[in-house]
Amino acid sequence: MYAVVRTGGKQYRVAPGDVIHVEKLEGSVGDPIQLSEVLLLAGGEQLQVGRPHVAGAAVRAEIVEHGRERKVMIFKYRRRKRYRRKAGHRQPFTAIKITEIAAG
Numbered sequence: 001m002y003a004v005v006r007t008g009g010k011q012y013r014v015a016p017g018d019v020i021h022v023e024k025l026e027g028s029v030g031d032p033i034q035l036s037e038v039l040l041l042a043g044g045e046q047l048q049v050g051r052p053h054v055a056g057a058a059v060r061a062e063i064v065e066h067g068r069e070r071k072v073m074i075f076k077y078r079r080r081k082r083y084r085r086k087a088g089h090r091q092p093f094t095a096i097k098i099t100e101i102a103a104g
Contacts, residue, residue, distance in 0.1 A: 001015065001016070001041075001042065001043035001044075001101055002014060002015040002042050002043075002101070003015075003038050003039075003040060003041050003042070003057070003059055003101050004038070004039045004040040005035045005037055005038055005039065005059050006037040006039055007022050007023065007025075007035055007037065008022050008023025008024075008025075009023070010022070010023070011039065014059060014098045014101075015098065015101075016098055016099065016100060016101060017097070017098065018097070018098045019064060019095055019096070019097045019098075020095070020096060020098070021069070021093045021094070021095050022093065022094055022095075022096060023091075023092075023093065023094070024066065024092040024093060024094050025063065025094040025096070027063050027094075028063065029063055029064065029065060029066070030062065030063065031062070031063050032060060032061070032062050032063075032099075033060075033061050033062070033063060033096065034058050034059070034060050034061075035058065035059040035060075035061060036053075036057075036058050037053055038050060038053055038054045038057040038058065038059060039052065039053060039054070040054070041054050041057055041101070041103060043103070048103075054104070055104060056103070056104025057101075057102065057103055057104045058102045058104070059098060059100070059101050059102070060098075060099050060100040060101075060102065061096040061097060061098050061099055062096065062097050062099055063094060063095075063096055064095040064096060064097050065094075065095045066092070066093070066094050066095075067092070067093055067095070068090040068091065068092050068093065069090055069091045069092075069093055070090070071088045071089065071090050072088065072089050072090075072091075073086065073087075073088055074086070074087045074088065074089065075087075
């Protein structure tokens with residue numbers, strides 16, 4: 001069984017036992033969370049597509065860790081103008097482990 005959920009403006013395909021990195025969520029390590037924006041549920045031959053969400057469906061997960069992604073370098077350059085700007089960015093994330101997919 002798997003589901004497609006939306007969190008942090010992105011969509012993820014998840015199954016029980018998966019560990020995924022999502023945009024930073026509130027809570028501490030070990031706290032349970034529930035993702036209620038389930039867009040699709042699939043199990044065996046059965047497929048439920050939400051319009052826009054599957055009614056009554058939820059994905060339960062547990063926070064594994066908080067951290068920051070690898071650094072992304074931003075470099076701006078204008079030729080012949082002596083203009084150079086260099087910056088870096090590390091996006092914060094929350095790693096969650098999917099514990100259960102509830103069909104409703």
